[in-house]
Amino acid sequence: SLKDMMTCFSGIPLDKVSTSMTINATASTLLSLYIATGESQGVTSSALRGTTQNDILKEYIARNTYIYPPRPSMRLIGDMIEYCSKKVQQWYPISISGYHMREAGCNAVQEVAFTIANGIEYIETCIARGLKIDDFAPRLSFFFCCTNEFLEEVAKFRVARRIYAKILKERFHAHDPKSIHLRFHVQTSGESLTAQQPDNNIVRVAIQSMAAVLGGAQSLHTNSKDEALALPTEAAVKIALRTQQIVAHESGITKTVDPLAGSYYVEHLTDEIEDQVNKYLKKIDRMGGSLAGIERGFFQSEIRQNAYRLKQEIDKGERIIVGVNKFADTVEAKQDLLRIDNSIEVKQTTSLKELRNTRDNKKVEDILSKMKSASEKEENLMPYIINAVKSYATLGEISNTFREVFGIYQPKETF
Numbered sequence: 179s180l181k182d183m184m185t186c187f188s189g190i191p192l193d194k195v196s197t198s199m200t201i202n203a204t205a206s207t208l209l210s211l212y213i214a215t216g217e218s219q220g221v222t223s224s225a226l227r228g229t230t231q232n233d234i235l236k237e238y239i240a241r242n243t244y245i246y247p248p249r250p251s252m253r254l255i256g257d258m259i260e261y262c263s264k265k266v267q268q269w270y271p272i273s274i275s276g277y278h279m280r281e282a283g284c285n286a287v288q289e290v291a292f293t294i295a296n297g298i299e300y301i302e303t304c305i306a307r308g309l310k311i312d313d314f315a316p317r318l319s320f321f322f323c324c325t326n327e328f329l330e331e332v333a334k335f336r337v338a339r340r341i342y343a344k345i346l347k348e349r350f351h352a353h354d355p356k357s358i359h360l361r362f363h364v365q366t367s368g369e370s371l372t373a374q375q376p377d378n379n380i381v382r383v384a385i386q387s388m389a390a391v392l393g394g395a396q397s398l399h400t401n402s403k404d405e406a407l408a409l410p411t412e413a414a415v416k417i418a419l420r421t422q423q424i425v426a427h428e429s430g431i432t433k434t435v436d437p438l439a440g441s442y443y444v445e446h447l448t449d450e451i452e453d454q455v456n457k458y459l460k461k462i463d464r465m466g467g468s469l470a471g472i473e474r475g476f477f478q479s480e481i482r483q484n485a486y487r488l489k490q491e492i493d494k495g496e497r498i499i500v501g502v503n504k505f506a507d508t509v510e511a512k513q514d515l516l517r518i519d520n521s522i523e524v525k526q527t528t529s530l531k532e533l534r535n536t537r538d539n540k541k542v543e544d545i546l547s548k549m550k551s552a553s554e555k556e557e558n559l560m561p562y563i564i565n566a567v568k569s570y571a572t573l574g575e576i577s578n579t580f581r582e583v584f585g586i587y588q589p590k591e592t593f
Contacts, residue, residue: 179533179572182526183211184218192216197228203245205232206258207576210563213266229270229319232258235296235468236275238589239477240282245577248469250584254559256303261560263314270319272300273363279477280323281369283485286334287451291458292468292477293320294342298459299468301350311350315357324386324393325367331386332438333447335393337455338362340448364390365399371406375501376513379403380417387425392438398422408515475590530572537570545569546579553583 192215201208209230213223234251237244244251255272262271276293284292297318304314322338324331343358352358366386371379380403387400400418402410410418426432438444462471471477491497498504549562566576 179530179570180211180214180567181529181533181570183215187215187219191221192219193221193225195227199228199230202231202234202237202241203243203251204573204577205230206254206560206563207567207573209258209262209266209269209271210560210567211573213564214568223266224268226266227268229273230258231275231321232272233275233296233321235299235472236278236293238472238587239279239292239296240284240481241278242589244587246580246584247587248472250580251587252299252303252469254580255300256307257558257560259300259304259314260307260309261558262317263309267317270317270361273319273321274300275321277321277323277365279481280325281367282481283488284481285484286325286327286330287454287458288480288484289323290334290338290341290451291455291462293322294338294345294455295459295462295468295471297342298345298349302467305350311346311352312354312357315346315350315352316354316359318361320360320362322362322364322395323367324364324390324395325370326382326385328385328389329438329444330447330451331389332393333444333451335362335364335390335395336436336439336444336448337452339394340452341455341459361396362394363397363399364393364395366390366401368401368405371401371403372499372502373406374510375507376403376407378501379406380421383418384421384425387422388429388431391425391429391431394436404513404515407513409518411514411516413514478589533570533572542566542569542571542575546571546575549576550579550583553580 192212197212199205199208199212212226212228216223216226232255234244234248234255238248246254259271262269274293274297276289279292280286280289297320300318301311301315305311320338320342322335339360342360346352346358366383370382370386379401383400383403387398390398400422402414402418404410404414431437462468462476465471465474465476468477488497492499492503495503501507545562545566549559549566552559552562563576
């Protein structure tokens with residue numbers, strides 16, 4: 179509820195920070211909570227800075243934390259991008275994500291192709307609403323994974339920038355130079371980390387972070403060595419932080435743009451990956467775009483087949499994982515793991531009950547009823563959601579109201 183968001187940001191002036199939220203199906207509600215929290219501090223929505231992930235297409239493809247069917251979900255995203263372009267102009271309303279698809283088992287080519295295909299779907303959704311490309315494209319951002327295939331990963335990022343710029347210029351006729359910039363965040367691969375010999379993961383993360391920087395990442399998250407076992411300890415998080423600080427301040431690789439340009443092998447890989455990505459994009463276009471591909475189970479099937487192939491290679495020893503299928507220890511050292519205090523859940527549940535007993539429930543019901551009526555029409559839902567959170571309607575209540583209109587998504591079984 180708004181009470182929780184205000185507690186979370188108590189003492190933090192929202193016009194002085196940039197906040198990133200990894201939230202998707204309920205992103206419109208979380209942004210509304212943030213806007214309302216800003217207003218409680220006297221901060222206008224135009225002064226708010228940050229990012230919401232808000233990429234629902236990759237949820238249907240790989241991550242599976244969706245609620246509603248794809249088309250009403252795309253409506254909510256369109257509402258949010260349109261609202262931000264007019265009212266929250268410094269906000270990045272979406273971070274189009276290849277990370278989760280890569281972690282689910284796709285390869286480098288598929289990661290770039292599927293991410294850009296999803297980006298095209300979002301752009302076309304906004305244009306269909308009457309938005310001009312240069313009104314919203316400068317606030318689109320992307321999120322990629324970085325694995326252990328060092329040079330392939332560097333080339334992958336180069337391809338993503340090249341293809342995206344070409345599509346924005348030639349297909350969507352963007353004129354603002356900022357519209358064609360591929361702004362992307364990179365996180366090192368959690369899937370590549372092993373529970374066995376977790377100290378080896380420090381090296382894996384260092385390799386991946388260097389590839390991300392050499393590939394042109396604008397921001398970077400380095401995973402902690404113990405994330406294959408549990409949520410990371412403070413000590414493990416500190417090592418991960420120091421890893422990217424050493425890369426940034428001691429390696430020298432940040433001194434020039436695209437430092438591996440001209441390498442015969444990197445250029446060969448870049449051209450090869452670009453060719454394969456373009457073949458995928460043409461195939462997706464022919465089937466009607468990402469939404470049609472999701473409804474057909476195309477992406478899900480492609481990823482599962484590649485994940486199965488990778489698992490077979492590891493099981494057969496064709497793909498070496500140090501400490502797992504080669505150079506393994508007979509006895510594993512005991513690890514200090516983070517333990518979560520479950521009393522936090524009880525405290526939050528009690529707080530929620532108190533909120534429902536003290537707020538104006540009649541007002542909440544009236545506002546949710548108006549929001550439901552608006553969702554049955556073609557109105558932008560953001561103003562209704564903002565009013566709902568200001569009345570202390572909860573995230574669950576808002577989501578349930580939309581469920582009554584949009585329904586719940588039931589995916590097809592694919593392989």
